[in-house]
Amino acid sequence: MVPTAYYLILAAILFSIGIVSFLIRRNIITIFISIELMLNAVNLTFVAFAHMWHQVSGQIFVFFVMVVAAAEAAVGLAIIISIFRTRQTLNVDEIDLMNS
Amino acid sequence: MNPMPASYLWLIPLLPFAGFLINGTLGRKLPRALVSTVALLATALPAGLVAWLWATMRADGAPDAIHIVGRPFGYDWIAISGFHVDFAFAVDHLTLIMLGVVTGVGFLIHIYSVGYMAHEEGYWRFFAYLNLFMFFMSVLVLAESFLLLFVGWEGVGLASYLLIGFYFRKTSAANAGKKAFIVNRIGDFGFLLAMLLLIAHFGSLSFAQVFASIGQHPEWQGARFLTTIALLLVLGAAGKSAQIPLYVWLPDAMEGPTPVSALIHAATMVTAGIYMIARCHTLFDRSPIALTVVACIGAATAIFAASIGMVQHDIKRVLAYSTVSQLGYMFLACGVGAYAAGIFHLLTHAFFKGLLFLAAGSVIHALSGEQDMRKMGGLRTRIPLTFWCMSAGVFAIAGIPPLAGFFSKDEILYQTFNSPNPLGKLLWFVGLVTAGMTSFYMFRLWFKTFFGQPRFEEHGLEDDGAAVHARSSTTLTIEAEQEAHHGVHESPWIMLFPLVVLAILSVIGGWVGVPAAFGGHNEIAHFLDPVFANGNAAEAGATTGHGLGIGLAAISVLTALAGFYVAYLFYFKKPGTAAELADHNHAAYAVLRNKYWVDEFYSHYLVIPLQMFTRGILELIFERGIVNGSARFAGLATRTFAWFTRKQISGNIRSYAGWLAIGAAAVIAVMIFGRSLWGGL
Numbered sequence: 001m002v003p004t005a006y007y008l009i010l011a012a013i014l015f016s017i018g019i020v021s022f023l024i025r026r027n028i029i030t031i032f033i034s035i036e037l038m039l040n041a042v043n044l045t046f047v048a049f050a051h052m053w054h055q056v057s058g059q060i061f062v063f064f065v066m067v068v069a070a071a072e073a074a075v076g077l078a079i080i081i082s083i084f085r086t087r088q089t090l091n092v093d094e095i096d097l098m099n100s
Numbered sequence: 101m102n103p104m105p106a107s108y109l110w111l112i113p114l115l116p117f118a119g120f121l122i123n124g125t126l127g128r129k130l131p132r133a134l135v136s137t138v139a140l141l142a143t144a145l146p147a148g149l150v151a152w153l154w155a156t157m158r159a160d161g162a163p164d165a166i167h168i169v170g171r172p173f174g175y176d177w178i179a180i181s182g183f184h185v186d187f188a189f190a191v192d193h194l195t196l197i198m199l200g201v202v203t204g205v206g207f208l209i210h211i212y213s214v215g216y217m218a219h220e221e222g223y224w225r226f227f228a229y230l231n232l233f234m235f236f237m238s239v240l241v242l243a244e245s246f247l248l249l250f251v252g253w254e255g256v257g258l259a260s261y262l263l264i265g266f267y268f269r270k271t272s273a274a275n276a277g278k279k280a281f282i283v284n285r286i287g288d289f290g291f292l293l294a295m296l297l298l299i300a301h302f303g304s305l306s307f308a309q310v311f312a313s314i315g316q317h318p319e320w321q322g323a324r325f326l327t328t329i330a331l332l333l334v335l336g337a338a339g340k341s342a343q344i345p346l347y348v349w350l351p352d353a354m355e356g357p358t359p360v361s362a363l364i365h366a367a368t369m370v371t372a373g374i375y376m377i378a379r380c381h382t383l384f385d386r387s388p389i390a391l392t393v394v395a396c397i398g399a400a401t402a403i404f405a406a407s408i409g410m411v412q413h414d415i416k417r418v419l420a421y422s423t424v425s426q427l428g429y430m431f432l433a434c435g436v437g438a439y440a441a442g443i444f445h446l447l448t449h450a451f452f453k454g455l456l457f458l459a460a461g462s463v464i465h466a467l468s469g470e471q472d473m474r475k476m477g478g479l480r481t482r483i484p485l486t487f488w489c490m491s492a493g494v495f496a497i498a499g500i501p502p503l504a505g506f507f508s509k510d511e512i513l514y515q516t517f518n519s520p521n522p523l524g525k526l527l528w529f530v531g532l533v534t535a536g537m538t539s540f541y542m543f544r545l546w547f548k549t550f551f552g553q554p555r556f557e558e559h560g561l562e563d564d565g566a567a568v569h570a571r572s573s574t575t576l577t578i579e580a581e582q583e584a585h586h587g588v589h590e591s592p593w594i595m596l597f598p599l600v601v602l603a604i605l606s607v608i609g610g611w612v613g614v615p616a617a618f619g620g621h622n623e624i625a626h627f628l629d630p631v632f633a634n635g636n637a638a639e640a641g642a643t644t645g646h647g648l649g650i651g652l653a654a655i656s657v658l659t660a661l662a663g664f665y666v667a668y669l670f671y672f673k674k675p676g677t678a679a680e681l682a683d684h685n686h687a688a689y690a691v692l693r694n695k696y697w698v699d700e701f702y703s704h705y706l707v708i709p710l711q712m713f714t715r716g717i718l719e720l721i722f723e724r725g726i727v728n729g730s731a732r733f734a735g736l737a738t739r740t741f742a743w744f745t746r747k748q749i750s751g752n753i754r755s756y757a758g759w760l761a762i763g764a765a766a767v768i769a770v771m772i773f774g775r776s777l778w779g780g781l
Contacts, residue, residue: 019761022757022761023754023757023758023761024754026754031753092752092753092754093752093753093754095753096750096751096752096753097751
């Protein structure tokens with residue numbers, strides 16, 4: 001049986017990759033994917049702990065997170081499409097209307 | 101014995117308070133008739149209660165005092181580690197007289213005000229304040245402790261301030277209100293210190309406990325701490341009762357509407373100081389020094405104010421100085437230990453001075469706001485009823501027998517003459533001279549107002565309306581009426597009725613105190629016996645010589661007649677004599693005319709240095725330096741911080757993301773390490 005720690009380490013690696021790419025990438029789609037990556041890293045820890053403690057509530061949380069992520073993806077992609085239509089770019093550094 | 105249920109006693113102050121609340125909150129929207137109904141009911145019912153109380157207390161076997169303790173919301177009023185003050189009312193014979201004056205005269209003046217203020221803006225406000233005054237005044241006289249008395253004391257000061265400044269759009273009125281309040285503050289300071297000393301020495305502020313404790317210690321005769329307390333109380337009384345050196349506010353207080361002058365600044369509030377001294381007579385009896393000070397202040401104020409009153413031209417100011425002078429008499433009476441005589445004079449003074457002010461108000465009303473006696477004259481036939489009422493008041497205050505003022509004033513002079521005080525004879529002489537002056541200035545007012553040629557312009561009243569209105573407060577009111585009446589007119593009945601009642605009281609009011617020398621029984625002194633029981637040295641004097649009493653009375657009547665004769669000569673027989681005399685004695689006239697420059701003296705040596713102190717030190721260092729400085733520093737700090745954070749809002753999504761990550765990391769770090777770092781906060 002694979003020890004829980006392995007899952008956690010994998011999740012940590014995935015999460016870190018998510019954060020780093022979230023911070024350094026300029027393409028909005030990539031940023032979006034890194035958010036999904038982070039969410040799934042968290043999902044992985046949930047499942048791992050649920051398995052370890054024999055608790056089903058962790059898995060239920062995962063379903064919630066997936067549902068929320070799906071909703072977020074729908075709204076986020078819609079926003080991205082409308083941004084691309086108005087500005088013809090997906091580079092976040094050029095989307096800085098709030099800069100005073 | 102039929103003791104009055106205590107619950108009714110509370111109604112005496114509470115009804116006017118309810119009136120104040122109703123008129124003060126809803127009055128603006130209510131019709132005038134309803135406002136006056138509320139205000140009159142709120143004073144009439146307590147007056148009725150007081151009458152019932154009189155009947156109860158005079159019944160055979162009635163107790164000397166009724167004492168009730170209130171527990172608001174079921175708690176002690178004030179209870180701090182061993183020291184406690186009850187919310188207690190007490191009624192004894194002295195309180196009864198004061199209550200009679202306050203509610204009776206107060207009710208009459210409320211009636212008068214309905215007519216006088218009829219066309220006034222802020223009608224509801226006036227009656228709300230008036231009711232508020234009645235509330236605090238009855239608390240003041242009913243109080244059974246120094247502290248509760250002080251509550252009423254401050255409250256009447258507040259009501260007085262509000263009413264003096266009733267025409268607050270006029271700068272002089274607003275300033276007069278402030279002056280009254282601030283000068284009273286000085287007196288209150290003395291009162292407050294006296295209370296603190298009482299707590300320190302007696303551990304109580306209840307009248308009964310303090311006086312009982314003094315009674316148990318004969319060795320305290322003339323003790324220094326008693327003298328200190330008494331002198332501080334005198335300072336308080338001098339502020340409220342307008343005595344030297346704090347009398348300056350009362351003449352200015354005439355800026356208020358005339359009914360206010362009658363009620364607050366003649367009949368009731370200004371006598372609070374005398375009431376307080378009489379109430380504390382046990383304390384004062386133990387301190388000959390304090391008593392002498394009271395007597396000297398009283399006599400000095402009496403003659404001082406009377407001399408100023410002789411040359412004033414404003415009819416209300418003459419009466420104001422006269423009030424100061426008469427209050428001086430009451431102080432004198434208290435100072436020689438003749439408290440009953442002082443209270444007697446307080447009673448008669450409330451009648452005749454209330455009457456004089458109301459009659460003066462009626463004259464002013466008739467002349468559409470004119471207050472200057474130089475512009476009056478010949479009004480005797482034009483407003484006959486006012487004339488007759490005013491005459492009753494004038495003769496009463498001048499001390500012509502058998503009117504009220506004669507008996508009370510004579511009683512004071514007699515007691516002063518007989519007092520064991522070494523200064524007694526001198527004080528008596530001062531009082532006598534003052535009596536002559538009183539008679540002179542009152543008849544001067546009488547002749548100048550009602551006799552001789554009219555010096556006002558009949559139609560000028562309407563033409564110069566604007567000018568008169570600008571100068572005088574009362575006029576704002578009378579505009580509407582002016583169109584209906586045209587020129588000089590007698591006041592409506594609602595104003596004349598209180599005048600007539602007070603005139604009758606001014607005539608017969610003195611008969612309750614006819615001394616033995618005239619075959620009377622001096623009922624008022626006996627009535628007050630239970631209160632001043634130990635202090636009636638007067639009783640012994642009264643039996644020694646009826647001849648002396650009659651002789652002294654004869655002298656004072658002669659003095660009064662001399663005053664009358666001089667006034668008659670100056671202002672009726674040969675008008676202009678006074679002006680000639682003033683020309684000849686230019687310096688003396690100037691001194692009197694300028695009121696001894698006391699106001700100027702206070703202004704130069706007290707007010708201006710104080711202002712310099714506040715502007716130079718308090719404002720520059722404290723106000724601008726510390727108060728403003730700290731506020732400004734806080735503002736600056738916030739702005740700097742805001743400037744710094746504003747810089748972070750770049751619009752760059754990745755920097756936001758970075759901050760978010762740092763924040764999340766910080767939260768996690770605190771959650772993990774915080775507990776061990778701060779030891780489990």
